[in-house]
Amino acid sequence: MAEIRLYGFWRSLASYRVRVALRLKGLHFEERSVDLLAGAQLSDEFAQVTALRAVPVLEIDGTTLAQSLAILEYLEETRPEVPLLPADPRERAAARSMALATIADAHPLIVPRVRRYLSERLSLGHDGIEAWGRHWLAEGLGTFERLLSRRPPAPFAFGERVGIADIAVGSHVAGAELFAVPLDPYPHVRGLADALAEVDAFAQSHPSRLKPDANAHP
Amino acid sequence: MAEIRLYGFWRSLASYRVRVALRLKGLHFEERSVDLLAGAQLSDEFAQVTALRAVPVLEIDGTTLAQSLAILEYLEETRPEVPLLPADPRERAAARSMALATIADAHPLIVPRVRRYLSERLSLGHDGIEAWGRHWLAEGLGTFERLLSRRPPAPFAFGERVGIADIAVGSHVAGAELFAVPLDPYPHVRGLADALAEVDAFAQSHPSRLKPDANAHP
Missing domain, CATH: 1.20.1050.10 (Glutathione S-transferase Yfyf (Class Pi); Chain A, domain 2)
Structure with a gap:
């Protein structure tokens, strides 16, 4: 079982942002594809994952996070070793x-x-x-x-x-x-x-x- | 001279967010109206204020900040006494x-x-x-x-x-x-x-x- 799971889509620019941040932080993750072009983000199944009906969604540390910027800030707060924000x-x-x-x-x-x-x-x-x-x-x-x-x-x-x-x-x-x-x-x-x-x-x-x-x- | 100046507009929802945050933090500010309905955000004069051509813009601590969420995060980092974010x-x-x-x-x-x-x-x-x-x-x-x-x-x-x-x-x-x-x-x-x-x-x-x-x- 992967400890970090990303629900994303190849064409999703917000998923791309999260993928980059995870890799910059040196974090291993598994990605599950949610086919946005087929409307899979609107399915009942995916509604169980997130009320936002959109990717990316990140399962990490026993919680489920949505919105690329919120995910980046979370990674920054919990894994500060490779900073993604300046100090000042x-x-x-x-x-x-x-x-x-x-x-x-x-x-x-x-x-x-x-x-x-x-x-x-x-x-x-x-x-x-x-x-x-x-x-x-x-x-x-x-x-x-x-x-x-x-x-x-x-x-x-x-x-x-x-x-x-x-x-x-x-x-x-x-x-x-x-x-x-x-x-x-x-x-x-x-x-x-x-x-x-x-x-x-x-x-x-x-x-x-x-x-x-x-x-x-x- | 006001120490904190907000460029905003009465109808701008993002300006509203910044106004609320400033008041929650107990910060006094002066507001200058940028008439979005008249296109004042696209003027040469306002281009000197921000490259983003949008409100809100906040002049504070000798710097100029744009984007409501970036402004809220800045206020949170520099004036943490009244927190706008949970601790966890x-x-x-x-x-x-x-x-x-x-x-x-x-x-x-x-x-x-x-x-x-x-x-x-x-x-x-x-x-x-x-x-x-x-x-x-x-x-x-x-x-x-x-x-x-x-x-x-x-x-x-x-x-x-x-x-x-x-x-x-x-x-x-x-x-x-x-x-x-x-x-x-x-x-x-x-x-x-x-x-x-x-x-x-x-x-x-x-x-x-x-x-x-x-x-x-x-």
């Missing part, structure tokens, strides 16, 4: 603020339940839904570019150590890749994403590595 | 997770920039935009009801002390009021909201108290 409170706030630019601004707009509303209630077609996703991902990239240009990565967002801001930017860039949003207008973001791609915890956790087809046709 | 890490995670059900799920869907996209890009009319807002507010209320029915408020979400989960629920309920979403189907939420309305920090910070018309025509 103002820096911690700046790192959380940057992370929230996707966790609480851009990413919530492109999740399956929103795409479903656009399709079923607003009769938006495939192209319109893709344009919607690209718009909000580009908006988020623009925000990150403004933040990172004021304070260039060195090499990571808050210095030499990877942290929650990097995890958030990395997840947002993974979303941009899924929606084919080009990174060219965002050189600071692209530079940071290139640096993150070299970090094992990011590379091993990336949606492209977990996509079912990616394994069937390597 | 698992409880802290549960409180953050509940807070994020609106901060990172429901609320991002109803902010001005999203309503603008619906209007300008998708040609959605007033009724459609109101229906959109009511849908996501009701979804959030449903999530809170499920969470609170599993663990009823006593009298607040995490016991006798008001905290970030209550602040989040209170802000979400304020949003439901703005969009005229009835609370009847959510008795646990309504009970908690009634308890919060009795708390000065909530009553004094509520959008209805700050609405310009409310002062002109008391």
Whole structure:
């Protein structure tokens, strides 16, 4: 029996954030896939796991946690040896603020339940839904570019150590890749994403590595 | 000169969260209004304040903080005397997770920039935009009801002390009021909201108290 179990999905950017954090902290975990594209997060079975009807969910230390940022903060509080936040409170706030630019601004707009509303209630077609996703991902990239240009990565967002801001930017860039949003207008973001791609915890956790087809046709 | 300055807006639910937290912590602050309905958050002047182009922004301790949850965590780290989070890490995670059900799920869907996209890009009319807002507010209320029915408020979400989960629920309920979403189907939420309305920090910070018309025509 695994001591830590993640309910996630290969395409879920929030699951990606938790996977990266677990690996940065050196924690072994088992992942169970909840097929968001098939609506498995809305099943009665999954309702027993979480009242939030969403992934990621982490079973750890005899409790069940939901919401990627709450999980990251929990890991930080209980496993502080590899810190994901700076030490100074103002820096911690700046790192959380940057992370929230996707966790609480851009990413919530492109999740399956929103795409479903656009399709079923607003009769938006495939192209319109893709344009919607690209718009909000580009908006988020623009925000990150403004933040990172004021304070260039060195090499990571808050210095030499990877942290929650990097995890958030990395997840947002993974979303941009899924929606084919080009990174060219965002050189600071692209530079940071290139640096993150070299970090094992990011590379091993990336949606492209977990996509079912990616394994069937390597 | 005020030592703490909040850039907010009467209708902004995230500004409401910060106002409540400041008052719970007993902190005096000056508020400057950024008229989101007029697009003032997109002005060159406000771009000097924050790269995020959104409220709330808090100037405090010689630094400038954005994102309501990052601000709440900062206040908690630097002014721990009146705690907004439980002591136990698992409880802290549960409180953050509940807070994020609106901060990172429901609320991002109803902010001005999203309503603008619906209007300008998708040609959605007033009724459609109101229906959109009511849908996501009701979804959030449903999530809170499920969470609170599993663990009823006593009298607040995490016991006798008001905290970030209550602040989040209170802000979400304020949003439901703005969009005229009835609370009847959510008795646990309504009970908690009634308890919060009795708390000065909530009553004094509520959008209805700050609405310009409310002062002109008391």
